[in-house]
Amino acid sequence: MTRQYIAVTDENTGRTIISYEENGFKYSFLDDPANSDYQAYLRWLNGEEEQKGM
Amino acid sequence: MSRSRNVADTQDNNGGAVPPFAAGKNKIINGDFSINQRAFTSTTSISTYLYDRFTWSGGSFSSGATVSAQTFTPGTAPVSGYESTNYLRMVTALVGAGTSTQIYFLQRIEDVRTFAGQTMTVSFWAKANSGTPNLGLRFNQNFGSGGSSSVFGLTGAVTAISTSWVRYSFTVTLPSISGKTIGTGSYLEFRIYIVAGSAVGDVGAVGLQDNTFDFWGVQAEAGSVATAFQTATGTLAGELAACQRYYYLHASTLSNRAIGMGCYVSSTSAVLGFNLPVTMRVTPTATVASGTDYYKLDKTPTEDWVNDFSLATTSSNRYVLLFNNTQASGTAGGAFPVFTDNASASIALSAEL
Numbered sequence: 502m503t504r505q506y507i508a509v510t511d512e513n514t515g516r517t518i519i520s521y522e523e524n525g526f527k528y529s530f531l532d533d534p535a536n537s538d539y540q541a542y543l544r545w546l547n548g549e550e551e552q553k554g555m
Numbered sequence: 556m557s558r559s560r561n562v563a564d565t566q567d568n569n570g571g572a573v574p575p576f577a578a579g580k581n582k583i584i585n586g587d588f589s590i591n592q593r594a595f596t597s598t599t600s601i602s603t604y605l606y607d608r609f610t611w612s613g614g615s616f617s618s619g620a621t622v623s624a625q626t627f628t629p630g631t632a633p634v635s636g637y638e639s640t641n642y643l644r645m646v647t648a649l650v651g652a653g654t655s656t657q658i659y660f661l662q663r664i665e666d667v668r669t670f671a672g673q674t675m676t677v678s679f680w681a682k683a684n685s686g687t688p689n690l691g692l693r694f695n696q697n698f699g700s701g702g703s704s705s706v707f708g709l710t711g712a713v714t715a716i717s718t719s720w721v722r723y724s725f726t727v728t729l730p731s732i733s734g735k736t737i738g739t740g741s742y743l744e745f746r747i748y749i750v751a752g753s754a755v756g757d758v759g760a761v762g763l764q765d766n767t768f769d770f771w772g773v774q775a776e777a778g779s780v781a782t783a784f785q786t787a788t789g790t791l792a793g794e795l796a797a798c799q800r801y802y803y804l805h806a807s808t809l810s811n812r813a814i815g816m817g818c819y820v821s822s823t824s825a826v827l828g829f830n831l832p833v834t835m836r837v838t839p840t841a842t843v844a845s846g847t848d849y850y851k852l853d854k855t856p857t858e859d860w861v862n863d864f865s866l867a868t869t870s871s872n873r874y875v876l877l878f879n880n881t882q883a884s885g886t887a888g889g890a891f892p893v894f895t896d897n898a899s900a901s902i903a904l905s906a907e908l
């Protein structure tokens with residue numbers, strides 16, 4: 502199943518919250534390059550396949 | 556001036572749990588698998604976390620790999636004098652395997668500077684259910700977001716293991732990071748391969764193997780000798796805290812448990828805040844179990860319920876603020892406790908690499 506992300510910008514902080522739902526869980530994280538979920542989100546934005554090692 | 560040395564930091568290769576110990580020697584966190592915050596029992600899903608800090612990965616096979624948590628029968632742990640509780644089992648019965656098939660478990664050690672340019676040794680105990688299958692060990696220096704390209708290499712030769720618990724060690728001099736650009740979230744990763752087809756780089760000699768592999772006691776240390784095994788911190792509390800820098804389970808499996816204080820910040824937005832027990836590596840990802848009325852806002856005169864929460868942008872790696880602005884309905888102001896109201900409710904925070 503393809504993951505569907507939703508990105509919302511917080512007007513008060515200017516930061517973005519990215520969220521998605523999967524298997525009964527809601528995941529949410531911020532626009533931090535050091536966050537591996539945010540890196541996965543950027544790959545999704547760029548149409549790249551999720552990394553599964555090499 | 557001469558100075559006597561009170562603590563030796565090398566031992567023979569038998570590696571029994573005998574003193575002396577050197578704090579921080581082992582860069583692998585939770586190397587004895589004692590911490591299991593996710594309550595991992597068994598999985599066939601690639602890239603899911605196992606015991607804390609350990610995950611597994613692979614690819615190019617259609618089915619047939621199971622990773623499970625196992626418990627030592629008292630007295631059967633591989634190191635005399637170190638009665639550990641848990642070990643890791645990986646079972647392969649490969650369907651659709653080819654030359655690119657690979658399966659391994661791994662840990663990422665924060666900061667690619669770790670052991671860079673140094674001779675270091677990775678060791679662990681392993682056994683198989685039958686025969687003498689191979690294991691391979693590979694490192695990955697990952698320079699993080701915005702950093703140089705990853706550097707992969709073979710940590711040690713492919714080794715055949717037996718059906719008894721035996722400690723294996725692999726010594727390598729890791730590449731220098733001179734001239735590299737280090738971005739955010741860099742790490743040093745070690746992968747222990749149980750399956751690798753001939754096309755899988757320098758561990759291709761491992762081969763395609765159907766077997767049952769057991770592991771315990773993973774250690775990564777400076778130097779060319781596998782010294783006595785010890786956990787990264789030496790204590791259960793220390794290991795839990797070390798793990799919680801990367802993952803923290805705030806609430807799980809119990810209904811009607813307090814999970815923090817909340818309030819309405821507007822008529823349609825309720826927040827829930829709580830401190831993290833350990834400063835996390837970065838502001839974490841919040842993973843909140845979502846279901847009808849899982850969380851109760853215990854306000855007066857009447858309670859309110861919400862299905863889930865999202866992470867607020869004002870959260871940090873020390874304090875988490877969650878919000879719900881899709882179901883909550885109340886009057887701004889006035890604090891109230893927030894409870895789980897379903898045994899399936901859970902809140903987890905992840906800052907894994």
